[in-house]
Amino acid sequence: MSKAKRLLDILLFASAKKKFTAQEIADEFRISVRTVHRYILDLSDMGLPVYAEQGRNGGYTVLSSKMLPPILFTEEEAVAIFFAFQSLSYYRDLPFDAEISSVAQKLYRSLQVDAKGKVDKVCSYIAFWNPKRTIDTPFLKDTLEAAIENKNIHMHYESKGGTKTKHIRPIGVYAHDGLWYLPAFDYTKQKVLLYRIDRILSIISTEENKDEYMNLEQWFGSYEIKQPVRLHVQLTQEGVRQCKSVPSLEGIVIIHEDGTGYIDSPIDKGEIDFSMPLFYRLGPHARVIEPQELIDGMRKHAEGILMMYQDN
Amino acid sequence: MSKAKRLLDILLFASAKKKFTAQEIADEFRISVRTVHRYILDLSDMGLPVYAEQGRNGGYTVLSSKMLPPILFTEEEAVAIFFAFQSLSYYRDLPFDAEISSVAQKLYRSLQVDAKGKVDKVCSYIAFWNPKRTIDTPFLKDTLEAAIENKNIHMHYESKGGTKTKHIRPIGVYAHDGLWYLPAFDYTKQKVLLYRIDRILSIISTEENKDEYMNLEQWFGSYEIKQPVRLHVQLTQEGVRQCKSVPSLEGIVIIHEDGTGYIDSPIDKGEIDFSMPLFYRLGPHARVIEPQELIDGMRKHAEGILMMYQDN
DNA sequence: TAAAACATGACAACTAATGTCATGATAAAA
DNA sequence: TTTTATCATGACATTAGTTGTCATGTTTTA
Numbered sequence: 001m002s003k004a005k006r007l008l009d010i011l012l013f014a015s016a017k018k019k020f021t022a023q024e025i026a027d028e029f030r031i032s033v034r035t036v037h038r039y040i041l042d043l044s045d046m047g048l049p050v051y052a053e054q055g056r057n058g059g060y061t062v063l064s065s066k067m068l069p070p071i072l073f074t075e076e077e078a079v080a081i082f083f084a085f086q087s088l089s090y091y092r093d094l095p096f097d098a099e100i101s102s103v104a105q106k107l108y109r110s111l112q113v114d115a116k117g118k119v120d121k122v123c124s125y126i127a128f129w130n131p132k133r134t135i136d137t138p139f140l141k142d143t144l145e146a147a148i149e150n151k152n153i154h155m156h157y158e159s160k161g162g163t164k165t166k167h168i169r170p171i172g173v174y175a176h177d178g179l180w181y182l183p184a185f186d187y188t189k190q191k192v193l194l195y196r197i198d199r200i201l202s203i204i205s206t207e208e209n210k211d212e213y214m215n216l217e218q219w220f221g222s223y224e225i226k227q228p229v230r231l232h233v234q235l236t237q238e239g240v241r242q243c244k245s246v247p248s249l250e251g252i253v254i255i256h257e258d259g260t261g262y263i264d265s266p267i268d269k270g271e272i273d274f275s276m277p278l279f280y281r282l283g284p285h286a287r288v289i290e291p292q293e294l295i296d297g298m299r300k301h302a303e304g305i306l307m308m309y310q311d312n
Numbered sequence: 313m314s315k316a317k318r319l320l321d322i323l324l325f326a327s328a329k330k331k332f333t334a335q336e337i338a339d340e341f342r343i344s345v346r347t348v349h350r351y352i353l354d355l356s357d358m359g360l361p362v363y364a365e366q367g368r369n370g371g372y373t374v375l376s377s378k379m380l381p382p383i384l385f386t387e388e389e390a391v392a393i394f395f396a397f398q399s400l401s402y403y404r405d406l407p408f409d410a411e412i413s414s415v416a417q418k419l420y421r422s423l424q425v426d427a428k429g430k431v432d433k434v435c436s437y438i439a440f441w442n443p444k445r446t447i448d449t450p451f452l453k454d455t456l457e458a459a460i461e462n463k464n465i466h467m468h469y470e471s472k473g474g475t476k477t478k479h480i481r482p483i484g485v486y487a488h489d490g491l492w493y494l495p496a497f498d499y500t501k502q503k504v505l506l507y508r509i510d511r512i513l514s515i516i517s518t519e520e521n522k523d524e525y526m527n528l529e530q531w532f533g534s535y536e537i538k539q540p541v542r543l544h545v546q547l548t549q550e551g552v553r554q555c556k557s558v559p560s561l562e563g564i565v566i567i568h569e570d571g572t573g574y575i576d577s578p579i580d581k582g583e584i585d586f587s588m589p590l591f592y593r594l595g596p597h598a599r600v601i602e603p604q605e606l607i608d609g610m611r612k613h614a615e616g617i618l619m620m621y622q623d624n
Numbered sequence: 625t626a627a628a629a630c631a632t633g634a635c636a637a638c639t640a641a642t643g644t645c646a647t648g649a650t651a652a653a654a
Numbered sequence: 655t656t657t658t659a660t661c662a663t664g665a666c667a668t669t670a671g672t673t674g675t676c677a678t679g680t681t682t683t684a
Contacts, residue, residue: 021628032674034676047384053629054631055681058629060630066424068385071422072359073383077418084400096392102389103393110380115378124484126484129487148437173437174440181441280593301614306611309610314671344644349663365650366649366650368660369653371659371660372661
């Protein structure tokens with residue numbers, strides 16, 4: 001076996017074990033202790049942060065966490081990694097931020113000058129815009145950890161009615177529009193609710209669970225129509241164009257040959273409130289035929305606006 | 313010099329040069345041609361995609377783009393890269409998607425079993441939610457390329473009034489809420505407009521520019537008011553919350569201690585039309601005090617709605 | 625003080641890398 | 655067609671590197 005291969009094996013073994021003696025490595029790989037000392041010296045020269053403690057109970061200790069075998073990337077792949085990092089730059093709080101910047105440093109340093117330019121360009125010509133929140137999310141890492149490790153959380157939470165103590169089982173965390181959310185099963189209310197992680201004031205304690213619970217993907221996929229209501233709307237060309245841009249309606253818009261169209265599809269009753277602003281905005285470009293509730297809502301809103309500005 | 317170091321040097325030399333003969337390498341590194349052949353074989357075994365053409369004018373050609381020197385990552389860093397990739401997974405179209413999946417593969421393969429589990433968990437307990445668009449954005453890569461390479465675009469674009477031909481100079485591309493946008497200077501209208509990349513029907517041609525133009529960062533930072541109009545709005549808590557999510561208003565919302573707030577800031581006249589839908593959606597949560605034009609617009613719209621549904 | 629660990633040097637035995645030479649194959653240019 | 659420039663591969667002596675063994679230190683702790 002080549003020296004390089006053996007060094008790699010020892011690198012992996014050592015960084016997995018963290019603390020070990022030369023004798024252990026020698027036994028494991030059937031080589032002499034002297035050679036192990038020489039190998040450790042090589043690895044140390046190559047940048048593995050390992051230090052030795054002498055004397056009885058001494059041995060080698062690898063400082064950093066487990067290392068991966070060296071990986072060869074192409075320049076384009078490096079650019080792609082920077083591109084992915086760019087998508088995170090509009091978040092104030094992120095898990096793994098330390099790791100992300102160390103990866104960015106390692107990569108950037110090993111790029112040649114022209115590739116550095118490429119990366120700089122990608123970073124200045126592409127953005128993933130988010131409202132750049134000024135809100136702190138100090139418990140992001142803790143909640144993520146609890147979700148991953150399948151732990152329950154007791155926490156103080158700032159809700160509409162003031163500070164409350166909650167006992168929840170997290171499903172996962174997700175970011176949307178610059179904020180971090182935590183869908184979780186609430187043991188008091190006995191249903192899944194959505195929390196904002198920036199509103200967690202403190203985590204009191206966590207507790208292990210033995211069984212697995214739903215994960216995020218499953219939760220996202222579990223949308224169902226509970227109270228079906230017929231939505232029937234006629235759309236002008238412009239109405240079609242705008243409805244096509246709305247995630248929840250996108251799939252149910254039917255387009256005529258002349259570019260106009262209509263919607264005629266069951267939706268959940270809870271979505272009426274959500275879709276009213278859209279149809280209100282569209283005005284003459286969307287004539288709602290059903291449900292009456294939506295029409296009433298829009299009229300009421302229009303009356304409210306007129307009332308509000310009657311003096312102007 | 314050790315063999316590993318020399319191989320690395322040759323890897324870098326070869327992948328930078330792309331096409332070369334064994335003799336060139338031999339001269340460059342003062343080694344025999346025979347050894348070069350052996351080295352190329354080694355590099356090929358290590359995964360460098362290199363092929364040989366025989367005969368006169370033959371030589372070696374490195375297929376893939378330039379390789380970076382091998383990089384040692386920690387397990388945590390690998391997880392962080394997967395985390396960053398996760399932030400892209402709700403986009404239908406992405407530049408660099410091929411590179412991203414090849415990086416993911418290379419990394420995943422070199423992880424140990426427990427680390428693979430960690431990555432899987434992070435990917436199933438963290439999400440960056442976006443409306444999952446079914447809208448195709450076929451010209452994303454082309455527009456990005458044009459922006460980076462400082463090229464003008466002639467294109468067919470689907471706008472309100474139907475299909476139009478546009479001649480623009482791109483500033484950059486950015487994603488927001490699952491859609492890709494292209495701010496660009498419109499040569500016809502002589503100002504910077506915002507295009508939706510999914511509404512580009514075709515790119516007719518591109519042309520080089522010699523001078524540099526603004527980039528995205530500058531554009532984000534260079535919001536300029538040409539026809540100033542005083543925007544004065546009082547906001548409830550909910551009004552504050554929603555205005556904070558609007559890119560153009562985010563910075564000018566002033567928040568009181570009780571969570572309510574107001575906007576009192578000059579904006580460009582052109583933005584009135586753009587911000588009207590927001591304020592009429594907000595209804596009682598936003599009382600517009602100035603400009604009168606905005607109020608009139610909202611009243612007119614409300615009257616239109618009432619007229620439209622007067623029979624229901 | 626003895627034992628268990630790292631640190632380092634010397635040297636012979638072993639293994640791998642290298643250069644040289646030879647032969648063959650292939651493709652393009654003369 | 656022949657020559658030339660190229661890769662491909664094998665044989666073998668030479669050189670360089672690696673390893674094991676032994677020896678000698680040092681440091682720490684029971």
